[in-house]
Amino acid sequence: xxxxxxxxxxxELDKNFLREIIExxxxxxxxxxxQCGTCSxxxxxxxxxxxxPRKIMxxxxxxxxKEVLKSFTIWLCSSCYTCTVRCPAQIKITDVMYAxxxxxxxxxxxxARFSIPVLDKEMTxxxxxxxxxxxxxxxxxxxxxxxxxxxxxxxxxxLKLMKTGRMGLKRESIKNKKQxxxxxxxxxxxxxx
Amino acid sequence: MREYTYYPGCSIKGTAKHYEESLxxxxxxxxxxxxxxxxxxxxxxxAYFSVDEKxxxxxxxxxxxxxxxxxxxxxxxCAGCYLTLRKSLEFLNxxxxxxxxIVKELKEIGGEFPFTIRVRHPLExxxxxxxxxxxxxxxxxxxxxxxxxxxxGCQVVRPFTDFDDPDYPTSLDRLMEIxxxxxxxxxxxxxxxxxxxxxxxxxxxxxxxxxxxxxxxxENADVIVTxxxxxxxxxxxxxxxxxxxxxxxxxxxxFYFTQILxxxxxxxxxxxxxSRSVIPxxxxxxxx
Numbered sequence: 001x002x003x004x005x006x007x008x009x010x011x012e013l014d015k016n017f018l019r020e021i022i023e024x025x026x027x028x029x030x031x032x033x034x035q036c037g038t039c040s041x042x043x044x045x046x047x048x049x050x051x052x053p054r055k056i057m058x059x060x061x062x063x064x065x066k067e068v069l070k071s072f073t074i075w076l077c078s079s080c081y082t083c084t085v086r087c088p089a090q091i092k093i094t095d096v097m098y099a100x101x102x103x104x105x106x107x108x109x110x111x112a113r114f115s116i117p118v119l120d121k122e123m124t125x126x127x128x129x130x131x132x133x134x135x136x137x138x139x140x141x142x143x144x145x146x147x148x149x150x151x152x153x154x155x156x157x158x159l160k161l162m163k164t165g166r167m168g169l170k171r172e173s174i175k176n177k178k179q180x181x182x183x184x185x186x187x188x189x190x191x192x193x
Numbered sequence: 194m195r196e197y198t199y200y201p202g203c204s205i206k207g208t209a210k211h212y213e214e215s216l217x218x219x220x221x222x223x224x225x226x227x228x229x230x231x232x233x234x235x236x237x238x239x240a241y242f243s244v245d246e247k248x249x250x251x252x253x254x255x256x257x258x259x260x261x262x263x264x265x266x267x268x269x270x271c272a273g274c275y276l277t278l279r280k281s282l283e284f285l286n287x288x289x290x291x292x293x294x295i296v297k298e299l300k301e302i303g304g305e306f307p308f309t310i311r312v313r314h315p316l317e318x319x320x321x322x323x324x325x326x327x328x329x330x331x332x333x334x335x336x337x338x339x340x341x342x343x344x345x346g347c348q349v350v351r352p353f354t355d356f357d358d359p360d361y362p363t364s365l366d367r368l369m370e371i372x373x374x375x376x377x378x379x380x381x382x383x384x385x386x387x388x389x390x391x392x393x394x395x396x397x398x399x400x401x402x403x404x405x406x407x408x409x410x411x412e413n414a415d416v417i418v419t420x421x422x423x424x425x426x427x428x429x430x431x432x433x434x435x436x437x438x439x440x441x442x443x444x445x446x447x448f449y450f451t452q453i454l455x456x457x458x459x460x461x462x463x464x465x466x467x468s469r470s471v472i473p474x475x476x477x478x479x480x481x
Contacts, residue, residue, distance in 0.1 A: 024246075026291070044385050048397050076397065079239045080385035081351035085359040094352065101243040115393040123240040127252065131234035133203040139392060150395075157430050161208060164469040168207035174234050179302070183251040186294045191247065 013063035021060050025092065025099035032089040033057040039083035039093050049073040053083055053093055060096070069109045074100040075116040115146040128184065131174030136167055195322060197313070198265045199227040200256060202274035202422075203235050209271070209422035211466025215451035216270055216315055218464040222455070223323060223331060227268060230260055236269075236277040239388065250292055253281035254299045257310070261303030266311045268318060272421035273388075276348040279312040314349050316420050316450065317356045320364045325371055333459035335373035339481055341453065342379040342414035343369055344405065346424040350383055359383070365450060369418060372457035377412035381405050386427045402427050403435045406443035415480050417447045425449060429471060446472045456481065 022028055033054075040052035050071050051059065059068050068074070077097040084094045101117070104110040110117045122141045126134055136158075143151045161167040174180065205213045220227055233256050241249035256278060260267040269275040286307040289296045300306035319328060343365040351359045360383060366376035381404060391398030405428060409417050419425040429447040436443060448470075455465040467474065 026288070044387075044401060045397065048394075076390075076394070078347075078385050078388045078390055080347035081359075082347070082383075082385070084352045085354060092352070098242050098246070102246060105244060116389075117243070119389060119393055120240040120243040124237070124244045124248075127235045127237060127241065131252075133235040133238070135203065135207045142392065153434075154392075156433065160430070160471040164471060166208045166210055166469055172203075172206070175232050180234055180252065180255055183255055183295050183298060184248055186298060187245075187247045187251050187292075190293045 008064070014065040015063050017063045017065040017068075018061055021096065021099055021103070024103060025096045027092045027095055027099075029087075029089055029091040030057060030060060030096060033061065033091060034089055036088060038086050038088065039091075042082045042086050043077075044080065044082070045076040045078060048076055053077075053097075056100075057091065057093070057096075066109070068100060069104040069107060070111065072111060072114070073097075074104060075110065075114060113146055115142060118142060118145050130171065131177055131180050132172040134168065134171045136169065137171060196226040196228070196265055197268045197318070198260050198263045198310075199229045200233055200236075200260070200267050200269045200274060200278065201229065202269060202271040204271055204273075204422035204426075208426050209449075211452065211469040212270060212422055212425070212449045214464060214466035215449055215455050218460050219451045219455045219458060220315070222458045222460055223319075223328065225318070225323065228263070228265075230256065230263070230267070233259065236271075236274040238273045238277055242277070242280075247292055247295075249277075250281045250284055251295050253278055254285055254292075254295060255302065257282055257285070257308055257312075258299040258303035261305055261308045261310050264310065266313050268313050268315055270315050270420075271423075272314070272346055272348040273423060275312060275314045276353075279353060282308060282310075282312055314356070314420070316349065316364060316368070319368060319454075321356070325367060328368070328454075329371045332372055332457050334457050336453070336457055336481055337373055339372075339374040339453075340377050340413055340415045341369045341374045342409035342412060342417045343376050343382060343450075344379065344409075344417050344419050344424060344428070345383050346419065346421045347383065347385050347388075349420055365418065365420060368450065369453065372454065374453065374457075377409075377414050379409060379412060379414070381408050386424045388423055388427075391427050391431055398427070399431060399435055399438055402431055403439050403441075403443065406432065406435065406445060407441065409445055410443055414445065416453070416477060417445055418450045418453055419447060420450055432472065444472065446470060446474055446477050 037054045040054040046052040350362045357364045387398040387401040452465045
């Protein structure tokens with residue numbers, strides 16, 4: 001066992017992290033957090049999180065960038081918005097979680113082979129190329145990349161869907177792909193500029 | 194009667210076909226006209242906002258611009274599509290400077306900007322535009338005390354709270370009750386089903402759905418009624434695995450609200466997609 005220091009020194013904190021996340025989430029209110037814990041007590045996922053949302057808010061304010069971006073918390077947030085509608089300081093906590101997910105992907109620091117960011121990325125790839133999501137294709141890709149054996153467990157569900165005509169075997173595509181691509185290119189151009 | 198543009202979304206063309214079948218037949222029966230948006234693209238759901246916000250808004254922007262050209266409100270039956278489109282619409286209309294160049298392009302496609310159309314959910318249309326009193330006049334079949342657990346999930350009632358209460362909504366309960374059904378007390382009515390977590394982190398996803406199923410059984414519900422394809426899918430398709438894992442009989446049919454309303458409107462059952470249920474419905478048919 002390796003002995004490591006468990007407490008961070010102040011000099012190691014990233015003082016820009018708060019501004020960065022405010023900008024990415026369009027949510028100035030993070031600064032107003034009173035640490036009441038309404039978010040954590042409302043969150044159906046909190047029992048699985050490494051840091052519950054209240055703690056994440058405090059960590060953003062203090063600059064614990066690495067810990068926040070590497071946390072499972074941000075990926076476990078399923079966007080149910082319960083915390084957001086209840087926060088007395090009007091912090092859009094769900095939007096903050098989205099901003100953290102994007103930052104973690106951008107910096108390449110999300111937990112390796114963790115299925116949630118993989119799902120998100122695979123789905124955006126499919127949409128980008130055809131304009132439509134393809135439920136079966138996404139699920140197949142997700143399991144092959146993260147947990148090939150899991151496909152066996154999914155087989156009975158797949159069979160039932162097939163039997164009841166609820167499985168789209170064909171990959172759909174929009175007609176005007178050029179129009180969609182043009183919009184996405186405009187976004188890319190601007191981000192690069 | 195007002196007309197709407199219909200945005201189906203990807204699930205409704207796949208795993209949620211019975212949502213589309215029952216939605217279209219009930220709206221037809223009520224005389225509510227919808228025309229499908231031509232060449233719509235996927236809304237991107239929660240995934241796109243997790244990867245790239247500006248691109249997420251651009252792909253939703255295309256749908257919104259195409260709908261703007263039609264000039265009618267956009268109806269999105271999937272909770273994910275509803276929220277994604279509505280969030281993007283608000284973002285585009287209130288902070289166009291944050292998305293830059295695509296605004297000009299979207300104006301060209303839609304013919305107008307800021308957009309004037311609204312994004313709507315079919316439940317909200319039934320309640321606010323059509324009205325429960327009017328629906329009541331068309332009810333032909335009494336559901337005779339069928340015990341219904343009304344499950345709202347997350348994204349139809351949150352974060353936008355102008356339609357119903359975000360913690361204790363009642364619109365679906367009221368709609369179900371005019372059919373003669375009884376909306377049971379269902380305390381987790383807005384507790385999250387976990388969305389795609391059933392597929393990504395099974396331990397979490399299964400437990401969330403176990404709680405939802407168990408609470409419905411506790412209230413002696415005959416069925417659970419949903420308003421979102423992902424909620425319906427999770428609650429129905431994982432029952433075998435949940436029973437195996439928790440060793441409890443939580444077997445219960447899970448329908449779309451439009452299927453139950455459809456029965457009360459006396460629409461032929463085969464037009465309401467009931468054959469797509471993977472849960473045996475013998476008890477249910479005997480009950481009504």
